[in-house]
Amino acid sequence: MHYVVLGAGPAGVVAAETLRTADRAGTITLVGGEPEPPYSRMAIPYFLTGKIPAEGTHLRKAPGYYDTLGIGFRQGTAEGLDTDAKRIAFADGSHLHYDRLLIATGARPVRPPIAGLERKAVHHCWTLEDARNIVTLAEPGSHVVLMGAGFIGCIVLEALAMRGVNLTVVEMGDRMVPRMMNPTAGTMIRKWCETKGVRVLTSTRIKSLQSVAAEKSRGIFGFLRRKEAPRDSDTIDVELDTGEMLAAHLVVVCAGVKPNTDFLEGSGIRTDGGILVDRYMRTSANDVYAAGDVARGYDFSTKGHDVHAIQPTASEHGRIAALNMAGHNVQYNGSLQMNVLDTLGLISSSFGLWDGVEGGEAVEVVDHDAYRYLCLQFKDDVLVGGTAIGMTQHIGCLRGLIQAGTRLGPWKERLRRDPMRIMDAYVAHSQMA
Amino acid sequence: MGWAGKILRVNLTAGTVKSEPLNMEWAQRYLGSRGLGTKYLMEEIDPRVDPLSPDNKLLFATGPLTGTMASTGGRYTVITKGALTGAIACSNSGGFFGNELKNAGWDMIIVEGRAASPVYLHVENQTARLLPADDLWGTSVWHTEEAIKAKHHDPQIRIASIGVAGEKGVKYACVVNDLHRAAGRSGVGTVMGSKNLKAIAVRGTLGVRIKDFDAFFRATEAAKAVLAGNAVTGQGLPAYGTQVLMNVINESGAMPTRNHRDIQFEGAHKISAEAMAEKRPTDGKANLARNGACFGCTIACGRISQIDRTHFSVKDKPQYWGASGGLEYEAAWALGSNTGVDDLEALTYANFICNEQGMDPISFGATVSAAMELFEIGAITTRETGGIELRFGSAEALVKLAELTGKGEGFGAEIGLGSRLLTAKYGHPDLHMGVKGQEFPAYDSRGIQGMGLTYATSNRGACHLRSYTVASEILGIPEKTDPLATDGKAGLVKAFQDATAAFDSAGICIFTSFAWTLQDVAPQVDAACEGDWTVEKMLEVGERIWNLERQFNLAAGLTAKDDTLPKRLLKEAAKTGPATGRVNDLGKMLPEYYALRGWSPDGVPSNETLARLAL
Amino acid sequence: MQRSLNIDPGKCTGCRQCEMACSYENEKVFNPSKSRIRVFTFDAEARFVPYTCTQCAEAWCMRACPVDAIRINLGTGAKEIHNDVCVGCKVCTIACPFGTVNYNADTGKVMKCDLCEGDPACAKACPTAAITYVDANWTGLDKMRMWAAKTDSAMTAN
Numbered sequence A: 001m002h003y004v005v006l007g008a009g010p011a012g013v014v015a016a017e018t019l020r021t022a023d024r025a026g027t028i029t030l031v032g033g034e035p036e037p038p039y040s041r042m043a044i045p046y047f048l049t050g051k052i053p054a055e056g057t058h059l060r061k062a063p064g065y066y067d068t069l070g071i072g073f074r075q076g077t078a079e080g081l082d083t084d085a086k087r088i089a090f091a092d093g094s095h096l097h098y099d100r101l102l103i104a105t106g107a108r109p110v111r112p113p114i115a116g117l118e119r120k121a122v123h124h125c126w127t128l129e130d131a132r133n134i135v136t137l138a139e140p141g142s143h144v145v146l147m148g149a150g151f152i153g154c155i156v157l158e159a160l161a162m163r164g165v166n167l168t169v170v171e172m173g174d175r176m177v178p179r180m181m182n183p184t185a186g187t188m189i190r191k192w193c194e195t196k197g198v199r200v201l202t203s204t205r206i207k208s209l210q211s212v213a214a215e216k217s218r219g220i221f222g223f224l225r226r227k228e229a230p231r232d233s234d235t236i237d238v239e240l241d242t243g244e245m246l247a248a249h250l251v252v253v254c255a256g257v258k259p260n261t262d263f264l265e266g267s268g269i270r271t272d273g274g275i276l277v278d279r280y281m282r283t284s285a286n287d288v289y290a291a292g293d294v295a296r297g298y299d300f301s302t303k304g305h306d307v308h309a310i311q312p313t314a315s316e317h318g319r320i321a322a323l324n325m326a327g328h329n330v331q332y333n334g335s336l337q338m339n340v341l342d343t344l345g346l347i348s349s350s351f352g353l354w355d356g357v358e359g360g361e362a363v364e365v366v367d368h369d370a371y372r373y374l375c376l377q378f379k380d381d382v383l384v385g386g387t388a389i390g391m392t393q394h395i396g397c398l399r400g401l402i403q404a405g406t407r408l409g410p411w412k413e414r415l416r417r418d419p420m421r422i423m424d425a426y427v428a429h430s431q432m433a
Numbered sequence B: 001m002g003w004a005g006k007i008l009r010v011n012l013t014a015g016t017v018k019s020e021p022l023n024m025e026w027a028q029r030y031l032g033s034r035g036l037g038t039k040y041l042m043e044e045i046d047p048r049v050d051p052l053s054p055d056n057k058l059l060f061a062t063g064p065l066t067g068t069m070a071s072t073g074g075r076y077t078v079i080t081k082g083a084l085t086g087a088i089a090c091s092n093s094g095g096f097f098g099n100e101l102k103n104a105g106w107d108m109i110i111v112e113g114r115a116a117s118p119v120y121l122h123v124e125n126q127t128a129r130l131l132p133a134d135d136l137w138g139t140s141v142w143h144t145e146e147a148i149k150a151k152h153h154d155p156q157i158r159i160a161s162i163g164v165a166g167e168k169g170v171k172y173a174c175v176v177n178d179l180h181r182a183a184g185r186s187g188v189g190t191v192m193g194s195k196n197l198k199a200i201a202v203r204g205t206l207g208v209r210i211k212d213f214d215a216f217f218r219a220t221e222a223a224k225a226v227l228a229g230n231a232v233t234g235q236g237l238p239a240y241g242t243q244v245l246m247n248v249i250n251e252s253g254a255m256p257t258r259n260h261r262d263i264q265f266e267g268a269h270k271i272s273a274e275a276m277a278e279k280r281p282t283d284g285k286a287n288l289a290r291n292g293a294c295f296g297c298t299i300a301c302g303r304i305s306q307i308d309r310t311h312f313s314v315k316d317k318p319q320y321w322g323a324s325g326g327l328e329y330e331a332a333w334a335l336g337s338n339t340g341v342d343d344l345e346a347l348t349y350a351n352f353i354c355n356e357q358g359m360d361p362i363s364f365g366a367t368v369s370a371a372m373e374l375f376e377i378g379a380i381t382t383r384e385t386g387g388i389e390l391r392f393g394s395a396e397a398l399v400k401l402a403e404l405t406g407k408g409e410g411f412g413a414e415i416g417l418g419s420r421l422l423t424a425k426y427g428h429p430d431l432h433m434g435v436k437g438q439e440f441p442a443y444d445s446r447g448i449q450g451m452g453l454t455y456a457t458s459n460r461g462a463c464h465l466r467s468y469t470v471a472s473e474i475l476g477i478p479e480k481t482d483p484l485a486t487d488g489k490a491g492l493v494k495a496f497q498d499a500t501a502a503f504d505s506a507g508i509c510i511f512t513s514f515a516w517t518l519q520d521v522a523p524q525v526d527a528a529c530e531g532d533w534t535v536e537k538m539l540e541v542g543e544r545i546w547n548l549e550r551q552f553n554l555a556a557g558l559t560a561k562d563d564t565l566p567k568r569l570l571k572e573a574a575k576t577g578p579a580t581g582r583v584n585d586l587g588k589m590l591p592e593y594y595a596l597r598g599w600s601p602d603g604v605p606s607n608e609t610l611a612r613l614a615l
Numbered sequence C: 001m002q003r004s005l006n007i008d009p010g011k012c013t014g015c016r017q018c019e020m021a022c023s024y025e026n027e028k029v030f031n032p033s034k035s036r037i038r039v040f041t042f043d044a045e046a047r048f049v050p051y052t053c054t055q056c057a058e059a060w061c062m063r064a065c066p067v068d069a070i071r072i073n074l075g076t077g078a079k080e081i082h083n084d085v086c087v088g089c090k091v092c093t094i095a096c097p098f099g100t101v102n103y104n105a106d107t108g109k110v111m112k113c114d115l116c117e118g119d120p121a122c123a124k125a126c127p128t129a130a131i132t133y134v135d136a137n138w139t140g141l142d143k144m145r146m147w148a149a150k151t152d153s154a155m156t157a158n
């Protein structure tokens, strides 16, 4: 049996490992699309801050790790897939046959249609290569404009700020992390970032990027619209829809991602904003599975299918897919959308249906001065979602309560009075019942 | 190390908080907690101040072992001039507040002045703020704790607060922390109330450091083994709590009953530890739910009780159906034997109310029993009591008065005066059973002679926690002495007093002394703290503290005349039990005690004594 | 035979010796807020419940870690944080459904129980044997295992 795992991010690596435990004899080939050993995008921010070297991002660290497990690792960019012949075509002209295939090719950043985004000092922050480019440009004191304050944008924000750059964030939504935080929480995070010296512009769009040289031709008017004089190293003029002009030395684009499914064209595998999979992680083609950011997996909360675009979901997908590929017949209960974010020392997290459900009920505590926030979303007496700011102890219990579907009984009333007792509620149910 | 090295000074009049370094020279001479706090108080106030004036100060002090792995190392003391006594007051409490304060990086909080309107102090590590407490004023300790935790969104905050009793000036109001642990005696909560300070809320996450961990670990391990191996601390206290004493003391004929008229209580077995553990016929549950420990305590004597839901006291009050702090021996005695009430559930309820509203169950129970005697002799009638039939043995009266006194309402306001003022008011001052205005605890000094001297000389007024000679005279710890003899008691009392002062100042619980001597404590202190903490140094510090407290009282206007006992104990012979026919022979012990202490015949420390102790 | 921490809340008196022992063992300071084990108190129910990681088989924390900073100690079976590798991303803190991985802002890393390399300080410090270190097979961890099963995102069909 030859298993091919296409994509060497967390979904791919966990899948390859799980395959090895589930099937000691099978042949396993893991294919990475970048000239790097399997690594974790999530660790990129820490590479940016210098906390770890590039090797620190590698998913597995032991030397010869994949060899020892008998996992063949190779590089190659898939360009086509023939599900009848069970054959993958690579960009370098080579081919690979599989018996069972896992597509774990993740996602890639989107480049919004804005004039000038192809300029040299404009980068995404998605791959190790991006990160290396950013490192050379983001020097202490340099002017950096970050486009997008979504989840990934905010993570990158922290890393950039820690490099000591002069940072402006431009977000077209009305708050930070709009898809992870409600307005109260998003505003709290924004206020915090501002007190830490980051300029945050929400409900603002970038209209164009131009070269600084162009400024001279605009004469005095160009200067009038500036807040700060450009420095020698600044090479880009960022034009905002407010009319303001920002000089930058580096622009980082975090404007969303889309799944890497281009090579599936003509393969017959059904996609719709991500590969469609069933609860066994099977795609529409025989012996082809999908996992991670590329797949619309089963969602625990909504009971629908969605791309979570987070690491824990990617590794869970990888594990479930691999078990099924190895013939274990494991149905997926769905993963929970959840995130944890550190914006310059303010730690926030969100779980499940953090925005609530129809007919549900929310309890909330807000402490603006202390930058503390907790919002619990219930359906009857079951927790279905939550958002927390400034809480780092026992926070995983939110996941536990949501995913176990715990009926909170009398504790719901107690939580209504003091939501911070959520861990007490959890321990009471798990240890004393 | 051991000490955090910092004091938080809070001026309520000015509304300011500030951090000061701890006086390390004093720390070497007074150790911490009780000793060090008393030194600060002595230096900073005029002992003649009115205890309830803004000029009095209120200190919350931890010891160097507070917050460490030393067994029972979670304690703090509240030091002030006592509202009940006008003498030095130092009340010790366990629970978790002391540890939290130390973890926040403070050895001590010194509270000065008086706030214009109710406030509470919020301490989060090195940040401290005074916040308005108008919405907490008028509410109980239990409500206050819940409300502050919810307000600061942190269930792990530890709180020391007063209930309505402290606000209303009940003379024996206490400071309660962790719902049912209290700095109970002498009216320290009354002083807190007079300052318009409702609560101190603390969250500490900085940690506590010590000098030499390896040595400390060895010393604390060895000391814990001693506690575990000792019959009292290893078995008696965890299983029965202090209530283990009820039957023992009753049989010894030293259990004050009905305001000390009797010395044995016929209903003792109904309110004893054994009774607490028995399943009730009504609901099949025992009064005692389980034992619980204070921070770091490997003894765990604490009682956690639940009241029978069908009992008249709580029938319609579900808020009292949950478990909470149950009866300790002193409370069971004061609320029970001394009032002649043998209804365990009623006593438990009264005890809950004492915790909830923050009042000392000993002084409360003793004042009720004095009032019962006044009622019996007709000095007060239902006119004064507002219709309450205040008879010995009436559980209804006890329950009603607990509710009224906790809120300072109706006749409860008079019970709140304490027995000295109450009995004087109604013309029978001899019926006040206490010393220096503070009511006796649960040992009748006619049956345990040494306790008479203990009470008479206790610096904070009648108290068993200043020299618990019961240990020797009844339990044989460290060696058995005859409870009816007076010989050698002066020396025994002095030795207990000095050692106790050292224990208290280290930040540990005095119950360890059932098993530990200073031989066990000194190595723990020595491993935690700079300075050569030998047994001798500890004893010297203990004696120094005792003399310092004495100096405070003398300066406050107390004299040798206050080192006495009520006439009843000196003149009326015990009617039953082993001590039948005996009174307390204080006169035989006191002069010897003064001499042993190096004090003049009128109880004033001589210059040599002061010089020897570097005072 | 691998061993695990067996916690019997019925015996716990709530003294927190375990919290101090743990914080000292791991952080060289007595500081319950840095302990990997925590005692929860339920006043009205008169219950004290010590609570820490059970080294669950699912090892959610380990599987979520992006940099392989959590690894199994082959001797003890503990899932251990390798501080030199951990980047402090906190994903493990939300991934563990038991809430037993905590972030430590002072170090910028996370902390969880590591069974003290097979010599648990908490168990040694517990005066009532409410925490013991026993053969994994006969511990009372069943309750927690059941709980773990509920959270498991996979379930085996037919």
Ligand SMILES: Cc1cc2nc3c(=O)[nH]c(=O)nc-3n(C[C@H](O)[C@H](O)[C@H](O)COP(=O)(O)OP(=O)(O)OC[C@H]3O[C@@H](n4cnc5c(N)ncnc54)[C@H](O)[C@@H]3O)c2cc1C
Binding pocket: A006, A007, A008, A009, A010, A011, A012, A031, A032, A033, A034, A040, A041, A042, A043, A044, A045, A076, A077, A078, A079, A104, A105, A106, A107, A125, A126, A127, A152, A155, A156, A260, A263, A291, A292, A293, A294, A309, A310, A311, A312, A314, A340, C089, C091
């Ligand atoms: C800066 C940053 C910070 C992040 N922070 C967090 C966080 O804090 N928490 C969190 O949960 N998530 C975070 N994420 C998201 C997380 O990294 C992804 O959800 C996760 O990497 C998805 O894993 P995956 O294996 O599905 O895909 P990927 O990790 O994207 O791996 C895809 C693999 O497929 C390969 N590939 C792609 N196309 C082809 C092709 N055509 N042929 C062959 N190989 C191909 C790629 O080279 C790569 O090896 C972050 C992402 C970024 C970029």
Ligand code: SF4
Binding pocket: C053, C054, C055, C056, C057, C058, C059, C060, C061, C062, C079, C095, C096, C097, C098, C099, C100, C101, C112
């Ligand atoms: S920390 Fe949580 S997920 Fe990790 S092993 Fe322990 S219980 Fe399991």
Ligand code: SF4
Binding pocket: C064, C065, C066, C067, C068, C069, C070, C081, C085, C086, C087, C088, C089, C090, C091, C092, C093, C109, C110
């Ligand atoms: S915080 Fe550390 S141990 Fe936890 S997932 Fe991130 S890198 Fe791994």
Ligand code: SF4
Binding pocket: C005, C021, C022, C023, C025, C026, C035, C036, C037, C052, C112, C113, C114, C115, C116, C119, C120, C121, C122, C123
């Ligand atoms: S085993 Fe060690 S690390 Fe784990 S809780 Fe106990 S003391 Fe802490």
